[in-house]
Amino acid sequence: MQLSSRTYDADNIAAVQELYHSNGWTDGLPIVPPTADAVQACLDWAMMPPDQLIGIEPVRGLAVTAEKLAINAVMAGCLPMHFPVVLTAWTAMMQDDFLMHGATASTGGCAVLVVLNGPIRLELGASGGFNALGNSDRATAVIGRAIRLCLINLMDVRPGAIDRSTLGHPGKFSYCVAEDEEDTTWLSLAEQRGIPKEASAVTVMAAGAPRQIMNEWTTKPEEILETFAAEMRANLRHYSIHPGNYALIIPKQLREHLQAAKWSKTDIATFVHERARIHRREWAEVGKGAVVRDRGDSVYPAMESPDQLLVVAAGGPAGGFGAIIPPWLGNKSHAVTMAIGACVDCEPPKK
Amino acid sequence: MTFRVLDPTPEKAPPAGQLAPRLDTLEGKTVGFISNGKEGTKGFFGHLDRLLREEHGVAKVVMRTKSNYSAPADAHIVAEIKTWDAVISGIGD
Numbered sequence: 001m002q003l004s005s006r007t008y009d010a011d012n013i014a015a016v017q018e019l020y021h022s023n024g025w026t027d028g029l030p031i032v033p034p035t036a037d038a039v040q041a042c043l044d045w046a047m048m049p050p051d052q053l054i055g056i057e058p059v060r061g062l063a064v065t066a067e068k069l070a071i072n073a074v075m076a077g078c079l080p081m082h083f084p085v086v087l088t089a090w091t092a093m094m095q096d097d098f099l100m101h102g103a104t105a106s107t108g109g110c111a112v113l114v115v116l117n118g119p120i121r122l123e124l125g126a127s128g129g130f131n132a133l134g135n136s137d138r139a140t141a142v143i144g145r146a147i148r149l150c151l152i153n154l155m156d157v158r159p160g161a162i163d164r165s166t167l168g169h170p171g172k173f174s175y176c177v178a179e180d181e182e183d184t185t186w187l188s189l190a191e192q193r194g195i196p197k198e199a200s201a202v203t204v205m206a207a208g209a210p211r212q213i214m215n216e217w218t219t220k221p222e223e224i225l226e227t228f229a230a231e232m233r234a235n236l237r238h239y240s241i242h243p244g245n246y247a248l249i250i251p252k253q254l255r256e257h258l259q260a261a262k263w264s265k266t267d268i269a270t271f272v273h274e275r276a277r278i279h280r281r282e283w284a285e286v287g288k289g290a291v292v293r294d295r296g297d298s299v300y301p302a303m304e305s306p307d308q309l310l311v312v313a314a315g316g317p318a319g320g321f322g323a324i325i326p327p328w329l330g331n332k333s334h335a336v337t338m339a340i341g342a343c344v345d346c347e348p349p350k351k
Numbered sequence: 352m353t354f355r356v357l358d359p360t361p362e363k364a365p366p367a368g369q370l371a372p373r374l375d376t377l378e379g380k381t382v383g384f385i386s387n388g389k390e391g392t393k394g395f396f397g398h399l400d401r402l403l404r405e406e407h408g409v410a411k412v413v414m415r416t417k418s419n420y421s422a423p424a425d426a427h428i429v430a431e432i433k434t435w436d437a438v439i440s441g442i443g444d
Contacts, residue, residue, distance in 0.1 A: 006362060012354075033354045035355060059422075071359045149359070154360070332419055
């Protein structure tokens with residue numbers, strides 16, 4: 001089947017860049033020219049015809065096809081092998097629970113955090129080690145960038161257009177992390193969320209910027225996690241009291257203390273759920289006394305239940321650091337986990 | 352070296368909504384407000400309510416607030432729109 005997108009001819013690579021920049025089709029950085037061959041290679045890898053409907057954005061009724069996702073993935077620097085991750089992440093983002101329109105249009109300015117799990121991480125060379133939340137490797141860099149370019153070009157999520165972010169954050173260029181599954185005894189995030197270990201999966205979350213913590217002065221799980229919980233309390237005080245999906249990024253040094261004490265991710269989530277909560281009256285301490293009103297004694301937990309905490313093993317081997325990643329706006333958007341290559345609307349197998 | 356490159360945008364416009372017939376007058380009409388519930392909407396819609404009734408003779412103003420300010424209006428609010436002559440929706444950030 002032929003690609004159906006309009007084509008443009010450009011004399012040289014500089015002309016390609018100016019064509020895309022001048023049309024508002026980039027994130028400001030140079031793009032890889034999306035030629036028919038490169039786009040077709042992505043579709044072939046995913047075994048999809050160009051007009052395969054990936055979904056219809058629920059609020060504005062915009063149809064998203066595999067061809068358009070592939071064009072933007074190529075522009076972001078994706079190789080064909082990266083494309084199934086982009087497809088799956090977008091399928092996840094178009095689930096009602098994710099509330100893509102609200103999350104990407106909001107003045108709150110969140111980004112889409114993508115967490116990779118399963119064997120595909122190794123196939124792609126996606127690293128959950130050094131610099132895990134930064135420019136750790138090619139795969140996570142281009143996958144995260146593809147998510148944003150697709151939003152810009154397919155949903156018109158451009159600053160000042162659909163994207164009404166007051167500030168945004170650097171994760172809006174690319175925000176993808178692979179979990180370090182080899183160097184941990186924990187279940188992966190995807191397994192925690194019901195995906196078999198043998199499958200590869202992506203989790204998408206409407207996420208604020210990471211808030212880094214440090215505690216190198218203890219080996220006790222309760223004390224380590226108290227520091228994480230304190231950062232979540234700070235977010236509840238300074239940003240939003242809405243409960244929802246928070247992510248905890250735990251690098252190896254702190255992880256080893258937790259694992260040595262036989263704490264599972266579920267244990268961690270249970271503890272943090274108890275500790276990450278504030279009284280409404282605390283808002284008066286941070287300049288928000290006007291909204292305390294007569295509800296000062298009300299308690300606001302960061303999560304409604306422990307399973308809203310996404311615990312991710314990632315980060316370089318040394319350093320007593322960690323990070324919390326807060327939600328865009330509590331439960332207005334829910335994290336979605338989806339297996340790569342799974343059919344989301346197929347008939348269930350007959351018994 | 353020349354490049355033949357592809358358009359990354361949908362090219363087709365999304366399904367367009369259709370404008371309702373315009374009203375000749377606001378006199379005696381029912382006007383609905385759909386608020387997203389944010390702080391700024393209170394003053395804005397309050398002022399608009401007075402303006403419409405006192406200066407334009409609007410008979411009735413119905414105020415509705417979405418349950419989630421980041422999501423489309425709730426189905427029961429949308430269903431109610433057909434009983435109004437006009438609707439005003441504001442962002443209110």
